[in-house]
Each structure stands twice: as structure tokens, then as C-alpha cells.
Amino acid sequence: MxxxxxxxxxxxxxxxxxxxxxxxxxxxxxxxxxxxxxxxxxxxxxxxxxxxxxxxxxxxxxxxxxxxxxxxxxxxxxxxxxxxxxxxxxxxSNKSELLGQSxxxxxxxxxxxxxxxxxxxxxxxxxxxxxxxxxxxxxxxxxxxxxxxxxxxxxxxxxIGGEITRDQLSQLLLMFVGTAADILEFTSETLEIENVRNKHILVYAILAVWTWSMLQFPLDLAVQHVECGPSISSKKVFRLLLCRHSADLWNIGISLFIQDGPFLIVRLILMGYFNVITQMLVFFTAKNILSVMLQLYRLIVLSLDFHASLRYQSNSRKGGVACCPCEPNSISLPPNSCDTDEKESASIPLEGSVTAECL
Incomplete structure (x- = not known):
């Protein structure tokens, strides 16, 4: 050792x-x-x-x-x-200031x-x-x-273990820094409100959400990609999606179900039901809404890209290769694959090219 x-x-x-x-x-x-x-x-x-x-x-x-x-x-x-x-x-009380000076x-x-x-x-x-x-x-x-x-x-x-690299560890630590700042702001900003402190159910709810958000720290899934085994076929769409985009999906899941999503629900309840409205509370509520919307948008983009990739692979096996795979690659296309009027056989490099069908 x-x-x-x-x-x-x-x-x-x-x-x-x-x-x-x-x-x-x-x-x-x-x-x-x-x-x-x-x-x-x-x-x-x-x-x-x-x-x-x-x-x-x-x-x-x-x-x-x-x-x-x-x-x-x-x-x-x-x-x-x-x-x-x-x-x-x-x-x-003011006593703490005197103690600090002492x-x-x-x-x-x-x-x-x-x-x-x-x-x-x-x-x-x-x-x-x-x-x-x-x-x-x-x-x-x-x-x-x-x-x-x-x-x-x-x-x-x-x-670190043998399964995580130093580059992945640095990414994880940078994510933890931003996450810790959001979590600290959530507890300090909400629990310091006097109207919140006077309601025990709110204090319990905030501490429960805070505890739930802390569970992301022991996990390293946000920077590790699951290797796709040969047994996973394109027919198993959900497993294949998890295999290809495991780290991205885990980041989205953290934001929606562990951090920004629960924080947004608590803040909306404070503002809507308990009528607790402060300038910082409104700001961080807007920040959580924006974060949730961006994560949902990213999930849609990943889903569209994944289905486009599946369609391209399906056409490849049938002999009708699509003209513009969304993933950069260099593939030799068979005759009549992209132009039905002209018959020609060519090796077309597709790296860095994206057409309107892929957008």
C-alpha cells in the first residue's frame, strides 16, 4: 500500500x-x-x-x-x-457583535x-x-x-479508485463547488426569514429537502459513462439511451429531482401558499425555474439526437443510408443512397457537415 x-x-x-x-x-x-x-x-x-x-x-x-x-x-x-x-x-442579539470584537x-x-x-x-x-x-x-x-x-x-x-480518472474527479469537484453554493444559499436564505422560523412545518420541509439534496455528494455517476455491452441492441431503446448518455442523464436527474426541482417547489410554496416574498427569494425562484427549463431543453435535445442516430443506424442496415447522420463520422455511402435521380457511387466524408434534416 x-x-x-x-x-x-x-x-x-x-x-x-x-x-x-x-x-x-x-x-x-x-x-x-x-x-x-x-x-x-x-x-x-x-x-x-x-x-x-x-x-x-x-x-x-x-x-x-x-x-x-x-x-x-x-x-x-x-x-x-x-x-x-x-x-x-x-x-x-447585539451581544454576538461584541463577542466577535472581543x-x-x-x-x-x-x-x-x-x-x-x-x-x-x-x-x-x-x-x-x-x-x-x-x-x-x-x-x-x-x-x-x-x-x-x-x-x-x-x-x-x-x-480515487481505478474506475475514475483525475480529469473526471476535477469535473466532479467543480460541480460540487457550484452545488454546495446553491445548497448553502437555499438553507441560509430561507431559514433566516422570521415568518418561516415561526412555522415548524416549513422548517421541517426545508431541512428535509436540504437533507435530500446532500445525497448527491457520495455519488460519482455524474462524470462516469456506462460502457455499452454487445448484448444491448437497438431494440432496447431505453437501456441504449441510458448507456450512451448516462452522465448527461444523471446530471439532468440531479437538477430535476434532487436539487433545482425540489428547491423550486419549496420556494413556490413559500411564495404562493404562505405569502413569504422577499427580493432574494424571488431571484432564486427565477433562477431555479430557468435551471429546470434548461435541463428539460437539454433532455429534449438528447432525445432527438438519440432517435436520429437510431434512424440512421436502421437505414444503414437496410442499405438506405441517410444523407446526414447527426453524429460526425466518415462513411462510404452506397449508390443511390442520397440522390435518387443520379446514379453514382462515392465515398463521402461526413465529418463536420450538418444539413437541415439533422437540425
């Missing part, structure tokens, strides 16, 4: 565990009950997954799915739910080296106590932000 692979696999999972423990600590601080430390037991499956991955996969990842990311979601999402649902931490002054004071070595631990503990008294919504938002950052950084650091 390579030392670098082992280091990345262990360090990434250690970061996941530490961040989950910080979230559990905040829950115990808010609830004032030690029993919530039992949430830390949700990290045990990650320890088991680490051992199994090191033994059977030599620290590398799996095809299409990341168990470490999925277990990390399981370990931290319940803590974030409890923090968001706690009734006493919904809004900050923390900044202490950090500058310590950075100038004005403390002696024998008081470093005492001052550090004082700084930690000051940070712990920051307004709870600030803590919750910070946990949300670091949660999404750890998902992206962790997916980057986790050793």
Missing part, C-alpha cells in the same frame, strides 16, 4: 470524525444534556468502513459511490437538524506575542471559552459552511 494513499485515506476520515464531534459538542451545549453525546456513536460505522477499505481496497475508493462521504453525512446531519430545530437559537482583539493580542510561555495554555483556554459563547446561529451557519467545504475537500483528498 502506498504511503501517500494511506495518509490521505486516514487524514480525510479523521477530519470527518473531528467535525462531526464538534457538531455533537454544540448540540450538548445547546440542549444542556449529556445524553446527546451518544450522537458521537454515529462515527463508529466510519471507523469500520476505514478498516474494511484499508484491508480490501488498499485505501482506495469504490466505483460510483463513496461510503466515507455517505457515513459522514449520517454522522453530522442529525446534529445539524437538532441545532436548527432548537427554539432558543434562531436569532442573534475574539478579534484577543487573537491580535496573542499574535503579537504579548503572553508569556507559561500562560499560553491558560490564554488559549480562555480564547476557546470566548468562542464557545458566540451566538448559536453563527455557530450553526459556520457548521453548515464547514460541512460543505469538508465534503468537497474530503472528496478531493480521498484516494
Amino acid at each position: 502506498e504511503l501517500r494513499v494511506l495518509f490521505n485515506a486516514l487524514v480525510t476520515r479523521l477530519l470527518f470524525v473531528l467535525h462531526s464531534l464538534v457538531a455533537v459538542w454544540r448540540v450538548t451545549e445547546v440542549k444542556k444534556e449529556p445524553k446527546y453525546w451518544l450522537l458521537a456513536l454515529l462515527n463508529l460505522p466510519l471507523c469500520l468502513e476505514t478498516a474494511l477499505t484499508l484491508k480490501f481496497k488498499q485505501g482506495r475508493g469504490y466505483k460510483w459511490f463513496s461510503p466515507a462521504i455517505f457515513i459522514y453525512l449520517i454522522s453530522i446531519v442529525p446534529s445539524l437538524w437538532l441545532l436548527e430545530l432548537h427554539p432558543e437559537i434562531q436569532f442573534c 475574539i478579534s482583539e484577543k487573537v491580535q493580542h496573542y499574535s503579537r506575542g504579548e503572553t508569556r510561555d507559561n500562560h499560553i495554555l491558560e490564554k488559549a483556554w480562555d480564547l476557546v471559552n470566548t468562542v464557545s459563547t458566540v451566538c448559536e446561529p453563527v455557530w450553526t451557519l459556520g457548521l453548515h459552511q464547514t460541512f460543505l467545504l469538508f465534503l468537497i475537500i474530503g472528496r478531493w483528498l480521498l484516494p
Whole structure:
């Protein structure tokens, strides 16, 4: 086993565990009950997954799915739910601004080296106590932000398996950056509205949609193409479509059923039924509508291109090759294939040429 692979696999999972423990600590601080430390037991499956991955996969990842990311979601999402649902931490007072200034002054004071070595631990503990008294919504938002950052950084650091290339990983990480920004905006922009906070059913619905949207992070299907086996014939249209455009269809499915679609439904309910209308809510609703429309348009384009390709293949087998296959290619056409009036046999390069029938 390579030392670098082992280091990345262990360090990434250690970061996941530490961040989950910080979230559990905040829950115990808010609830004032030690029993919530039992949430830390949700990290045990990650320890088991680490051992199994090191033994059977030599620290590398799996095809299409990341168990470490999925277990990390399981370990931290319940803590974030409890923090968001706690009734006493919904809004900050002016005290948080004073605490922020106090923390900044202490950090500058310590950075100038004005403390002696024998008081470093005492001052550090004082700084930690000051940070712990920051307004709870600030803590919750910070946990949300670091949660999404750890998902992206962790997916980057986790050793990749043999089925995904570095180019595909870079594409996946870029997609995750945009996805994380949309998800964070969805939760922060909606849960900060006072009329929403006062209705528990809305908070539950928003958190449920948020949790549903997080399930896309453990999956790598958005950048991997399924290989078409020889057993898949043109008669199995749906399977052949999935085979040829698996990555594109998965991206469309994510947008319609996991992210933009559910976000749009929640925002429309807020605006239409509960009469919650803000400038940012209207803007992001319009953005979700545009995203859904573009994804549907792309689905139609892929479908038309796929059926045109099937018709071309069918004509090829029957001896009547179509004049303009939509996929660039170079094929020798038989006589009388494109011109019924003139009889000639020619090898016609079709690369880069598109006629009106294909548009």
C-alpha cells in the first residue's frame, strides 16, 4: 500500500470524525444534556468502513459511490437538524457583535506575542471559552459552511479508485463547488426569514429537502459513462439511451429531482401558499425555474439526437443510408443512397457537415 494513499485515506476520515464531534459538542451545549453525546456513536460505522477499505481496497475508493462521504453525512446531519430545530437559537442579539470584537482583539493580542510561555495554555483556554459563547446561529451557519467545504475537500483528498480518472474527479469537484453554493444559499436564505422560523412545518420541509439534496455528494455517476455491452441492441431503446448518455442523464436527474426541482417547489410554496416574498427569494425562484427549463431543453435535445442516430443506424442496415447522420463520422455511402435521380457511387466524408434534416 502506498504511503501517500494511506495518509490521505486516514487524514480525510479523521477530519470527518473531528467535525462531526464538534457538531455533537454544540448540540450538548445547546440542549444542556449529556445524553446527546451518544450522537458521537454515529462515527463508529466510519471507523469500520476505514478498516474494511484499508484491508480490501488498499485505501482506495469504490466505483460510483463513496461510503466515507455517505457515513459522514449520517454522522453530522442529525446534529445539524437538532441545532436548527432548537427554539432558543434562531436569532442573534447585539451581544454576538461584541463577542466577535472581543475574539478579534484577543487573537491580535496573542499574535503579537504579548503572553508569556507559561500562560499560553491558560490564554488559549480562555480564547476557546470566548468562542464557545458566540451566538448559536453563527455557530450553526459556520457548521453548515464547514460541512460543505469538508465534503468537497474530503472528496478531493480521498484516494480515487481505478474506475475514475483525475480529469473526471476535477469535473466532479467543480460541480460540487457550484452545488454546495446553491445548497448553502437555499438553507441560509430561507431559514433566516422570521415568518418561516415561526412555522415548524416549513422548517421541517426545508431541512428535509436540504437533507435530500446532500445525497448527491457520495455519488460519482455524474462524470462516469456506462460502457455499452454487445448484448444491448437497438431494440432496447431505453437501456441504449441510458448507456450512451448516462452522465448527461444523471446530471439532468440531479437538477430535476434532487436539487433545482425540489428547491423550486419549496420556494413556490413559500411564495404562493404562505405569502413569504422577499427580493432574494424571488431571484432564486427565477433562477431555479430557468435551471429546470434548461435541463428539460437539454433532455429534449438528447432525445432527438438519440432517435436520429437510431434512424440512421436502421437505414444503414437496410442499405438506405441517410444523407446526414447527426453524429460526425466518415462513411462510404452506397449508390443511390442520397440522390435518387443520379446514379453514382462515392465515398463521402461526413465529418463536420450538418444539413437541415439533422437540425
